Amino acid sequence: MQPCLSLLTLIFLTFHYSAHASPKFFNLDKTPELGKMASFKASALCDVAKETKHYITHTPEDKFAVHAGKVFDENVTLAQVEKTLEFICQTYREDVRAKRQSRLHDKRFLIDNFDFYRWTPDTATARKIAIKSTNARKTSMLNAIPSDKIFLTKYYTKLLTASDVKTQVYNQALYSLPYDELGLTLTEANNDLTITRNKYTRQEIIAGVLNDKKLAKALIWLTEEALHDVLLQGTGVVDVNGTRRYFNVHRNNGIAYDYAIGKREQARYWYFSEVPSIMGYGETLDSKIAITPQVSFAGNVAELGLGKLFMVSYRQADENISRLGVLSDQGGAFDNNLFQLDLLADSYYGWEDYHQANKHLPDYANAWLLLMKP
Incomplete structure (x- = not known):
């Protein structure tokens, strides 16, 4: 386990979730709203998917991370997660051989091939933490998490x-x-x-x-x-x-x-x-997973399970942007936290160059879990 943290990343209170479905957090969405698929490279997404799948396949004894997810019902399986990661690279390689633009940037292709589970954040726990926090900025941001969007923090090496x-x-x-x-x-x-x-x-x-x-x-x-x-x-x-x-x-x-x-x-x-x-x-x-900026998320591996493919969507300038990333990292900030993902942005010398490169990214975003359709 490692503390992959950002300047906005928090440590949160202990909160217990049941081993079965938590419909208030994840629900199958038949009509997901996809924006322009941008801000990620299919090649990089495949790299992280391949590395993460390798870990899942070769380290089944790691019960902390290698499981279907403790907040989903029996419809979400570890086999589906592995097939989803494999399908990402299969699609990327087929597109390269066909010399065509990646279908992972094609909204219709994604809707046809994936089930989308809308993530509703656990704002109740976020509010409890906000009350206890002594940091005014943290308190404000936790209290401001919308009922339909997750807290999207960014971290950098x-x-x-x-x-x-x-x-x-x-x-x-x-x-x-x-x-x-x-x-x-x-x-x-x-x-x-x-x-x-x-x-x-x-x-x-x-x-x-x-x-x-x-x-x-x-x-x-x-x-x-x-x-x-x-x-x-x-x-x-x-x-x-x-x-x-x-x-x-x-x-x-x-x-x-x-x-x-x-x-x-x-x-x-x-x-x-x-x-x-x-x-x-x-x-x-x-055994650590090699990860890549812009397509790697840190999050609650213990509850969600390693290797989940997530899509986050947000408003940028005058259009809606959607992007894909793999849950391939975690840290103490995500212990029992079901309202946040942390996007690996890149490597920077400090806050100023990090902020300049990422100031267009929002603090909150719509989020979905994607699984390859059976």
């Missing part, structure tokens, strides 16, 4: 500059797993509260305890502000001496993220590992 060695500017490390945990399985490590990873808070690590006691290897060195950002985002896309490198969260210190406080006050700390690309959900580091 942080573009950073770093150093191979500690300097006056780059004085905070991204640490790999502590030395006393190397060779331990996740279960063994989690059950041993005496190991280094389970001992220290973010503030203690920033103060230098790991470096002073030589308890873990520093992968790279960042500014303190950049460290807080990458701990929030979960992924760092880093330029180190002119070389682009990727780092992803590995295991944390077991302290929950606190939605009521700011990023600098969080006690949770993540240890990292270097990876080949931007990575999404995965029970282990080696």
